[in-house]
Amino acid sequence: MIEEGGPGGCPASREEPRVAHSRTLRFWLDPANIAVRLGQAGPVARTKAGPAVAFQVNDPSLLRKVGCGEDTFQAWSADPCLRDFTGSGFAGSEGQAHRDRRALMKPALAAPRLTALGPSVRDSTERLIADLPTDRPVDVPFEMSRLVAGLVIETVLNSTISPDTLTELARARSVLSAGVFWKYALSPWPWVPTPRRRAFRRALATLDEAAREVYVRHRPDADGNDVVSLLKRSTDDRPDAALHDVRALLFAGIEATASTFAWACYELGRHPDHQTAIRAEADAVLGTGAPADAVQPRLLPRTAGFVSEVTRLHGIPFLVRRPRQATYVGDQPVPAGALVTLPLGALRRDPARYARPEEFDPLRWAPEARPPLSPAALFPYGLGPRYCPGAAASEIMVPVALASLVRSRTLRTAPPGRTVRVSLELTPMPKGLTMVAATR
């Protein structure tokens, strides 16, 4: 794992002691980082990634072509090196089989069906954070993984899980995320047997166990059209397939959402002024007497802008694909199996689009800001056939849960000056970030 310590130079709020940045963090955050520099190297930049050649696609229309062209460009989750991880779930499938499973789930996860999600996310968040310690620093990536896992299970998958399995699942997340990252990055070279490999197998067993518990304890909606009911019904004869689909939703649902939450906590610690503003908004909108239709992100613009800015600076930095056969991207020949990266993180720091791109400024997303910005330009949920099926749910879950968290707790970085590292995982986490979540 490439993680290095050391002081750094990102802008910090005056009111709050700065968190020192690691060199790897600067690699991702610094506008002079390699992806941004490669962004100047033409529509497609050829580079070395370890022993392999990789290609960074800078031109937006080529980026769409690669992201949407699954006949030529294989998604990472369908790579044979990850078969033990994806099993027979839809994330590892391709073509018509993949499209059919996605179409089956679509109505259950679409916005019109999610009208009750806001209040249930608020209530679940309050319950799940009740035992978050108030008097000592907690490990933020772990605690946010636990919170998000509970939220996904309770509010999207309509189920429950024992507190012990929830804790184990939150621990397993980082092992699985790093393991998948390295397996894929090192493919087609063999995955070196190390203690890390054994840890990966144990973590996978934990994910299996959690998915089974979610599957067994699932409570169908009255109309039987929630996502797990649809998956179960369509595979009456193959319960394993539905179980693997639930596992895919569970892992993917926790992964990027937990990373967004952990980075949101990081920025809340650096910007107490924004924390105060989000709390004021949450007090006005999320009170226990609030009618169900009032608990929605449209009424939380300050929080939603904060989440967009967290995504802009800390969201998934790259999507990755590999061509099935030798091909061209623009004028650039690309051999079969080469790593092709879509550098979303660099696009999000484009100075032509974002003034002061390296600065954390949630107010740039305010409805009255000029020029108006669209969060869709961040590609937060990817593009093409692998576009995130949980996007509509996340658009509600993330701002409502974040506002609920800030409504009852004050987050403070502790100890001040601690080095934060960026973990090399599927979605980077602020590794080493510890904070006190004091009662407000």
Ligand code: HEM
């Ligand atoms: C902040 C929250 C989230 C973000 C930023 C996010 C982002 C993404 C992105 C960028 C992709 C595409 C990856 C690629 O093309 O390689 C993706 C795929 C996926 N996401 Fe999300 N996601 C979030 C939340 C969720 C939730 C809550 C769920 C489910 C409950 C979910 C389930 C999935 C699944 C299953 C896939 C794989 C789709 C497929 O292979 O067809 N995500 N997500």
